[in-house]
Amino acid sequence: xxxxxxxxxxxxxxRLKVLVVEDSGEMQRxxxxxxxxxxxxxxxxxxxxARGLAAFAAExxxxxxxxxxxxxxxGFEMTxxxxxxxAGQAANPDVxxxxxxxxxxxxxxxxxxxxxxxxxxxxxxxxxxxxxxILAAVSRPIHFVETPDYRGPSPxxxxxxxxxxx
Numbered sequence: 001x002x003x004x005x006x007x008x009x010x011x012x013x014x015r016l017k018v019l020v021v022e023d024s025g026e027m028q029r030x031x032x033x034x035x036x037x038x039x040x041x042x043x044x045x046x047x048x049x050a051r052g053l054a055a056f057a058a059e060x061x062x063x064x065x066x067x068x069x070x071x072x073x074x075g076f077e078m079t080x081x082x083x084x085x086x087a088g089q090a091a092n093p094d095v096x097x098x099x100x101x102x103x104x105x106x107x108x109x110x111x112x113x114x115x116x117x118x119x120x121x122x123x124x125x126x127x128x129x130x131x132x133x134i135l136a137a138v139s140r141p142i143h144f145v146e147t148p149d150y151r152g153p154s155p156x157x158x159x160x161x162x163x164x165x166x
Contacts, residue, residue: 009135010039016138017042019061021052021078023070027100031065034127038134049073049081056082060091063138065130068101068112075099076115083116096137100125 018040022028028045035043044059046052050073052066064082066075076099085093099112102123112120119133 009139012138013039013134014041016040016063016134017044017059017061018134019044019046019052019055019059019064021046021049021055021064021066021070021075022100023047023067027067030125031100031130034125034130037127038131049075049078052078053081056095057085057091061095063134064095064097066097066099068099068103068108076111076117079112079117080115098130098133098137 018035020028020031020035020043022031022045032043032045044055044061046055048070049066052064052075053073055061056064056078066078068075079097079099082091082095082097083093085091096118097116098119098121099117100121100123101108101112104122109120118137121129121133
């Protein structure tokens, strides 16, 4: 990460509350360390989508970072349920959701988009890619649509998976 850019956004990042939903202890530690190195003020960790939903309601995060493949509830279903939640609750159903996955196939990315994922990041994850995705998600909100069957980022938008630069 460019130190000047990181410094310019330090106050924004310090105020963020981020919910990390990840079942792998190793990935939890990596994400927590990366977020701490960016100056993220508050990180909450949940082990699966069901616990992520509970943490979403209890903690009202500014951003969610989730794995796609988890049991008993995966990140796709958790995202769908967050987007469908009642906007009258304290937690914001329009919260940016970044999905991290090792699956680059178009069907996975399209499924993530259709559930309401804001951005799709491919493993292996770099600090620079995560930083850029967080900054984009919290500083450039995307347009949301709401229909009887869907609430979230426009399902017609193009969502391309982000890859780390080699």
